[in-house]
Amino acid sequence: MTENVEGKEKLTNQEEEAYQGIISLTETYNQNISIGKWSGMMSMNPRNLLVFSMPVFHVEEKTTPKVKSKSKLPEAIAIQAKNYSNLKNSANHEWKTVEALGYSDTAIT
Known part of the structure; x- marks a missing residue:
């Protein structure tokens, strides 16, 4: 708005x-x-x-207070599924990559 x-x-x-x-x-x-x-x-x-129903409107100006981060990490660490470094299959399951699926166009299932 x-x-x-x-x-x-x-x-x-x-x-x-x-x-x-x-x-x-x-x-x-x-x-x-x-x-x-x-x-x-x-x-x-x-x-x-x-x-x-008719929505309720809040027209007055509002500001969100600044909050200092409590995180000790400089930023989040994200590893895409296709970039795994190690995997372990079991007797009942084998990990497979699925192309064109997921955030990075490769998923693991």
Whole structure:
């Protein structure tokens, strides 16, 4: 979302207008078309899921406080699956590489 308060308020108003439009269209379809013949056929919140509710907006500016890292490592160590240095198979399982799968285009399974 935009960084300035005026831009946030504008977007919030547009979203509220769109939501009210959905309410109006649903009512028109259910009540006014064919004298209510289709009443209840359309729902603006199927199965009463919260995802279809009007969202709550927080327009005021907020800042996140700076926090010092407690990590003693300079940075994370990541080793791609295809770059393993050693593997150990068992009687019931043998490790195999799978090309074109995973983050580095090679996975181990």
